[in-house]
Amino acid sequence: MKYTKIYLDNKKIEIFNSLLGKETIKVDDQIVSSKYSIFGADHHFSLKEEEELNHYQFKFSLGINGVLFDFYKNGKPIIESEKGGCLTFIFMMFIIGVAVGILKAIGLI
Secondary structure, X not given: OEEEEEEEOOEEEEEEEOOOOEEEEEEOOEEEEEEEOOOOOXXXXXXXXXXXXXXXXXXXXXXXXXXXXXXXXXXXEEEOOOOOEHHHHHHHHHHHHXXXXXXXXXXXX
């Protein structure tokens, strides 16, 4: 399914994600990167535009509100998502669960 579409410098960049975790990036209907991922992946590709080679990077991750991504062109941010990903949330829930378990074991709860 299509995750999002970005128009940048007369280019159409489309991002797809399947239920099996395959992330695909297309530029003007041509696949430029494809990877399998559970918690997100980094995609790197280069495009020659007007006699200049430009380097692009997409960083995908999971956050509390869903999929997050950062998009860079030649190392400069084009789109940056809010930080504080899913792993931080999972870690905090684990710590709280352990604390509740300990308190129950010693009879304080």
